[in-house]
Amino acid sequence: MVIKMDERQRLILKPILVMLASSIVSAxxxxxxxxxxxxxxxxxxxxTYRLLVAGLFIAPIAFFLERKSRPKxxxxxxxxxxxxxxxxxxxxxxxxxxxxxxxxxxxxxxFFNMTPVITFLLSIVFRxxxxxxxxxxxxxxxxxxxxxxxxxxxxxxYKGMVLIKxxxxxxxxxxxxxxxxxxxxxxxxxxxxxxxLGCFSWALWFPLQSRIVRRYRALYTATAIVxxxxxxxxxxxxLSIQKGISLWILRSKFQIxxxxxxxxxxxGMSFLASSWCVEKRGPVFAxxxxxxxxxxxxxxxxxxxxxxxxxxxxxxxxxxISGLYxxxxxxxxxxxxxxxxxxxxxxxxxxxxxxxxxxxAIVCRLGVLLLSYQCxxxxxxxxxxxxxxxxxxxxxxxxxxxxxxIKISDIRKDEEYCCF
Numbered sequence: 001m002v003i004k005m006d007e008r009q010r011l012i013l014k015p016i017l018v019m020l021a022s023s024i025v026s027a028x029x030x031x032x033x034x035x036x037x038x039x040x041x042x043x044x045x046x047x048t049y050r051l052l053v054a055g056l057f058i059a060p061i062a063f064f065l066e067r068k069s070r071p072k073x074x075x076x077x078x079x080x081x082x083x084x085x086x087x088x089x090x091x092x093x094x095x096x097x098x099x100x101x102x103x104x105x106x107x108x109x110x111f112f113n114m115t116p117v118i119t120f121l122l123s124i125v126f127r128x129x130x131x132x133x134x135x136x137x138x139x140x141x142x143x144x145x146x147x148x149x150x151x152x153x154x155x156x157x158y159k160g161m162v163l164i165k166x167x168x169x170x171x172x173x174x175x176x177x178x179x180x181x182x183x184x185x186x187x188x189x190x191x192x193x194x195x196x197l198g199c200f201s202w203a204l205w206f207p208l209q210s211r212i213v214r215r216y217r218a219l220y221t222a223t224a225i226v227x228x229x230x231x232x233x234x235x236x237x238x239l240s241i242q243k244g245i246s247l248w249i250l251r252s253k254f255q256i257x258x259x260x261x262x263x264x265x266x267x268g269m270s271f272l273a274s275s276w277c278v279e280k281r282g283p284v285f286a287x288x289x290x291x292x293x294x295x296x297x298x299x300x301x302x303x304x305x306x307x308x309x310x311x312x313x314x315x316x317x318x319x320x321i322s323g324l325y326x327x328x329x330x331x332x333x334x335x336x337x338x339x340x341x342x343x344x345x346x347x348x349x350x351x352x353x354x355x356x357x358x359x360x361a362i363v364c365r366l367g368v369l370l371l372s373y374q375c376x377x378x379x380x381x382x383x384x385x386x387x388x389x390x391x392x393x394x395x396x397x398x399x400x401x402x403x404x405x406i407k408i409s410d411i412r413k414d415e416e417y418c419c420f
Contacts, residue, residue: 031105044238055227151321
């Protein structure tokens with residue numbers, strides 16, 4: 001049966017579908033990068049190529065879209081953009097991919113859900129943010145921050161039992177597994193430290209980017225320049241460290257595909273999609289989809305990369321996501337109480353929370369489907385009839401969720417959303 005949608009329903013669903021697609025694109029990019037790093041591609045080489053491709057993709061768009069409205073570039077703006085390239089791309093991506101190389105895709109994606117909370121803490125340190133702990137909003141922000149950081153500590157310090165074993169681990173002997181675990185523990189610690197530093201680097205980038213947007217109102221041009229600066233930075237560092245041209249040779253079609261996909265789709269198109277959604281629905285809406293990327297990464301990580309899924313990663317991810325949503329709710333509530341949100345915005349805030357809940361429920365149910373499938377593969381204990389029923393349940397869940405999403409909001413095209 002074909003469901004006809006009016007203009008209002010399309011306005012509701014379009015940002016949701018765009019952010020879901022962007023989250024899945026990011027998850028695929030993380031998984032592809034994990035694979036090529038395991039195959040021996042150097043971290044800096046991967047980042048350099050990816051930034052070059054992204055810059056070449058964004059530059060023509062910036063030239064044609066902003067050729068009439070582009071303001072004049074000053075030396076001060078160029079300095080801001082150069083520092084933005086370091087914090088937002090070069091340093092953050094290097095630390096993230098270093099952490100990704102030494103841990104797992106699921107773990108790395110979960111860790112970066114801490115970035116909004118670290119940004120909030122840095123805003124308090126720099127006196128850009130205040131909290132009234134006697135109000136519900138201030139209490140929610142404080143508790144959400146503590147819960148989120150607690151989840152990060154759980155991810156780092158507690159691995160727990162293996163919920164899903166990798167297919168490669170089954171063929172190794174006990175002593176080999178023991179040696180691998182001891183060696184892997186050191187790498188896991190180094191990877192966790194790199195991811196934590198990457199979160200801080202990215203968190204420092206947000207207030208800087210906010211200042212750049214206010215002083216230079218040409219988003220695509222600024223982004224193209226940042227990609228160009230980042231490319232030069234990583235290329236010079238890589239050439240100074242790596243002595244040999246052989247490291248720069250992409251040795252397989254898969255490596256070429258990963259670089260092109262990461263630059264055009266993962267960086268370029270994903271950036272454009274996220275920017276469009278922030279403009280239409282606000283940054284809170286975009287941040288609310290962070291956990292979708294994590295769930296998608298977990299599905300790819302277990303199903304295709306055959307990584308082990310640990311109890312600590314699962315519990316830590318749930319705690320981090322819970323803290324993130326508590327912080328977002330506190331921010332929305334605070335803006336509402338201060339009068340910076342209108343009554344219609346109050347309705348949209350409530351609708352946003354409902355939409356986030358529905359989307360989270362859908363992806364969590366899909367996660368249950370994945371685990372059921374893995375149990376069927378590894379334990380051979382689920383019959384075809386039971387598995388078919390599980391699939392039917394997931395389809396029904398998605399169908400009901402889509403119906404709810406159509407009803408939960410009343411958005412007009414010319415309305416603006418409050419940013420925090």
